[in-house]
Amino acid sequence: MTSLALMGLLPPGIELRAGSIRLEGRELTPDLAEGRTPREVTMIFQHPRGALNPTMRVGRQVARVLRINQGLGASEAKEVAVDLLSRVGIPGAERVARAYPHQLSGGMCQRVMIAMALGCRPKVLIADEPTTALDVTIQAQIFDLIRDLVAETSCGVVFITHDLAAVAEMCDRVVVLYGGQVMEQASTVDLFERPSHPYTRYLLESVEREVDPHIEEKDVDFGLPGCRFAHRCSEVFDRCVEFPPQFDVGDGHTSACFRHAEENSVAS
Amino acid sequence: MRRYLIKRAGISVMTMLGIVIVVFFIVRVLPGDAAAVRAGPYATAEKIAQIRAKYGLDRPLWEQFVDYLAGVARGDFGVSVRTDQPVLGELLSRLPASLELAVYSVLVATVIGVPFGIVAAARQGTWVDVVARVFAILGSSMALFWLGLLMIYFFFFRLGWFPGPVDRLAVGTPPPPTVTGFYTIDGALAGQWEVVAMAFRFLALPVLTLGFVLAAPILKMVRSSVIETLASDYVRTARAMGVSPRTVLFVDGFRNALLPVTTTIGIVFGYMLGGNIIVEYLFSWPGVGRYAYEAIQTNDLEALQGFVIMVGILYVALNVVIDLGYALIDPRIRLGRKVTA
Amino acid sequence: MSQSVSWELPSSAEPGRLARWSAELRKRPLLAVGVALLFAYLVLAVVGPAVTVDPLRTDPANQLLPPSAAHPFGTDEFGRDVFARAVAAARLDLWIGLVIAVVSMVVGSVIGVVAGYWGGRVDEVIMRLTDVLLAFPGFVLALILVAAMGDSVPNVIVAVSVSFLPHFIRLTRAEALQQREMEYVDGARLAGNPPWRVAFRHVMPNSLGPAAVQATLVAGWAILTVAGLAFLGVGIRPPTPEWGVMVAEGANDVITGEWWTALFPGGMIVLAVMAFHFVGDELGGGRV
Numbered sequence: 052m053t054s055l056a057l058m059g060l061l062p063p064g065i066e067l068r069a070g071s072i073r074l075e076g077r078e079l080t081p082d083l084a085e086g087r088t089p090r091e092v093t094m095i096f097q098h099p100r101g102a103l104n105p106t107m108r109v110g111r112q113v114a115r116v117l118r119i120n121q122g123l124g125a126s127e128a129k130e131v132a133v134d135l136l137s138r139v140g141i142p143g144a145e146r147v148a149r150a151y152p153h154q155l156s157g158g159m160c161q162r163v164m165i166a167m168a169l170g171c172r173p174k175v176l177i178a179d180e181p182t183t184a185l186d187v188t189i190q191a192q193i194f195d196l197i198r199d200l201v202a203e204t205s206c207g208v209v210f211i212t213h214d215l216a217a218v219a220e221m222c223d224r225v226v227v228l229y230g231g232q233v234m235e236q237a238s239t240v241d242l243f244e245r246p247s248h249p250y251t252r253y254l255l256e257s258v259e260r261e262v263d264p265h266i267e268e269k270d271v272d273f274g275l276p277g278c279r280f281a282h283r284c285s286e287v288f289d290r291c292v293e294f295p296p297q298f299d300v301g302d303g304h305t306s307a308c309f310r311h312a313e314e315n316s317v318a319s
Numbered sequence: 320m321r322r323y324l325i326k327r328a329g330i331s332v333m334t335m336l337g338i339v340i341v342v343f344f345i346v347r348v349l350p351g352d353a354a355a356v357r358a359g360p361y362a363t364a365e366k367i368a369q370i371r372a373k374y375g376l377d378r379p380l381w382e383q384f385v386d387y388l389a390g391v392a393r394g395d396f397g398v399s400v401r402t403d404q405p406v407l408g409e410l411l412s413r414l415p416a417s418l419e420l421a422v423y424s425v426l427v428a429t430v431i432g433v434p435f436g437i438v439a440a441a442r443q444g445t446w447v448d449v450v451a452r453v454f455a456i457l458g459s460s461m462a463l464f465w466l467g468l469l470m471i472y473f474f475f476f477r478l479g480w481f482p483g484p485v486d487r488l489a490v491g492t493p494p495p496p497t498v499t500g501f502y503t504i505d506g507a508l509a510g511q512w513e514v515v516a517m518a519f520r521f522l523a524l525p526v527l528t529l530g531f532v533l534a535a536p537i538l539k540m541v542r543s544s545v546i547e548t549l550a551s552d553y554v555r556t557a558r559a560m561g562v563s564p565r566t567v568l569f570v571d572g573f574r575n576a577l578l579p580v581t582t583t584i585g586i587v588f589g590y591m592l593g594g595n596i597i598v599e600y601l602f603s604w605p606g607v608g609r610y611a612y613e614a615i616q617t618n619d620l621e622a623l624q625g626f627v628i629m630v631g632i633l634y635v636a637l638n639v640v641i642d643l644g645y646a647l648i649d650p651r652i653r654l655g656r657k658v659t660a
Numbered sequence: 661m662s663q664s665v666s667w668e669l670p671s672s673a674e675p676g677r678l679a680r681w682s683a684e685l686r687k688r689p690l691l692a693v694g695v696a697l698l699f700a701y702l703v704l705a706v707v708g709p710a711v712t713v714d715p716l717r718t719d720p721a722n723q724l725l726p727p728s729a730a731h732p733f734g735t736d737e738f739g740r741d742v743f744a745r746a747v748a749a750a751r752l753d754l755w756i757g758l759v760i761a762v763v764s765m766v767v768g769s770v771i772g773v774v775a776g777y778w779g780g781r782v783d784e785v786i787m788r789l790t791d792v793l794l795a796f797p798g799f800v801l802a803l804i805l806v807a808a809m810g811d812s813v814p815n816v817i818v819a820v821s822v823s824f825l826p827h828f829i830r831l832t833r834a835e836a837l838q839q840r841e842m843e844y845v846d847g848a849r850l851a852g853n854p855p856w857r858v859a860f861r862h863v864m865p866n867s868l869g870p871a872a873v874q875a876t877l878v879a880g881w882a883i884l885t886v887a888g889l890a891f892l893g894v895g896i897r898p899p900t901p902e903w904g905v906m907v908a909e910g911a912n913d914v915i916t917g918e919w920w921t922a923l924f925p926g927g928m929i930v931l932a933v934m935a936f937h938f939v940g941d942e943l944g945g946g947r948v
Contacts, residue, residue: 102552102556105650116560334791341792468907597888597891615893635795
């Protein structure tokens, strides 16, 4: 939702109230919210096949992005589009450019979408669970592709996922979110070594072994103040009804849990 | 694609056969004494017997049916009781007048319904949307004969802008040489511009009446399918890549919304084939609907049956055309399954 | 889709049914307008004929009088009071419309449940027949049925009901197909209920929702169809006070400027159909 807001793609009826996004020290919010081009931040989505227009040839969809964001002419955009498609590892790009999304596999569609994103020449690419709908083998290929492209174009990636393995493989820094609240922030290595927030620990444990039976599955109640994870947390105590600030736990690692305040006061 | 077409054609032929059977059942079996109905309420027993013999109504039912089926297959829809002319010939000579009315009405309905529907979808929940919704309800609750009379009262009697409900052209004006049967087109082909202008003036009121009513379902369908496409994942992608809202609305939104809308326009056109009995009667329009009206007034069941079969068959044929149009717009049908797995 | 989500907080006192109804109506003005209109028509149809003058009495001295206090809708070419006739017609038309809606819904739903629940060959035959009926515009189907059966109110009801059958068959069939897969159906079957009992006691009541909404709209369209037929001189004949008959009788007056004989009864048709539409549209969630 945050990234949709940032892209100016909120569904009708929801509006942006507060917050700002800065890139290289410049305020981006109004530009993005109003859909101004060229896009410095762009986004790729899950379910790649549904995310492409079913009645438009994929080559045209890529070319259209090029015309809008790079100001290319129609024929030039067409050539560059084919180039881009082969750059994202599509064999026989000429032929695929003339295909419709339903004729391509999910992995192929995701490559097309990445090609479109590249066509924006973004400084930041938001990838919203780009591989959840794909086979494991294809996932690995898409990860490799994104990594290569990042190295090539020096563009930043915001990777949204539930898959901790993907996090370990792809990311430098992690922000753990629960119910829209930031729970914990750290470098990837630090997070896996020293998970500080109860939710993060719960998340990591859930991969390793069976889940603690005391933590039952519940819907997030957005109506309540305080820590959103509180009603499922096994370490919940009376301060959790307040909104938790980020506590610094060292090395640029922060965690939003009042337990840290308790520990600190005990230690000092 | 080819298999799809064959299957489609097969179903259509079956439906057409079903139409013929149903109409036969309704007209020959349902009335009890079919000859008495044909002869009318004041006929003598003699006259009834005479009609029974003339139309073969005294023979066994299955024999009648086989004859009748063979006749329809040959294009023989029987002979009108009222005019003593072959029904099919009379219908065909009147069809162009009905088609001209239908084409312009659906055109007007589309011109009103499509843009209005798109705007209502794009401005969901605003006053434009409310106006669109009330317009749609008004259109689908409208009685054609009432709206037609309202039009006649205001635009003919009160304002005198358009001619009264008499015919396709003013009395004494010879129609243009027949090419298509559409006076507006034939007139233009013959260079008779004053005839073209007159034809349009006579078309205006019935076309506006039908166009208003037919715009309602088109508007509703356009609105709901544009809303649906605008909420789709691919529209979100296009927006994320910087495609402007306007382009998304008119290129992505409209093209994909076109599929259900085509169907609706087709259904509306099909509805026209029968719905215009009322309008053709009201405006004295010499088409097949008016023919059906005259047949009703004189208990001419042969003629009425011919009209109903023709309407049914045209409707089925129209549905095939719609499906083909659908296939042309939607690459998923046109090109079938995937290239690469 | 566009509906706003409202959070209903539990209130201390549970409001009565009447209060809840009126709250619902305040929130949805179109529904309120529809219900109010239908109520007005109902009152008119029930009480009206007792208050107005005789709708059939002719009065050669007072032909084609414009609307006035004595004759709110004016008089027609025979000097009959148009208002009295329109009110008498309300009784007939509303009654016919409702009967048609109920008959076509009940018959159509039974057929639809049979097709959807039993499936297979039965379903195949029913659906092909439905396709054939759908190949005619409904109005034309009703027209030829009445033409073949002869003019009378029962015949009109049968004919127009048949023309609306396919809608109900399709709706309930689709619904029954879904319901068939539900676990409660397995439960009913395991409890030893015979198939017909499962179909009609368990599946059918749960498949009627969309059909009931549709029936509200059909009541309106049925009035439109009946009046349209009568306008063409089919089904209900003059001098019966019926809206379509009245419009047909008054059609020629309009061309000479005596608009009230046709436009008042016609307007009453449109308003009645709209009322049904407002209600049906709102009950169907504005998507119909």
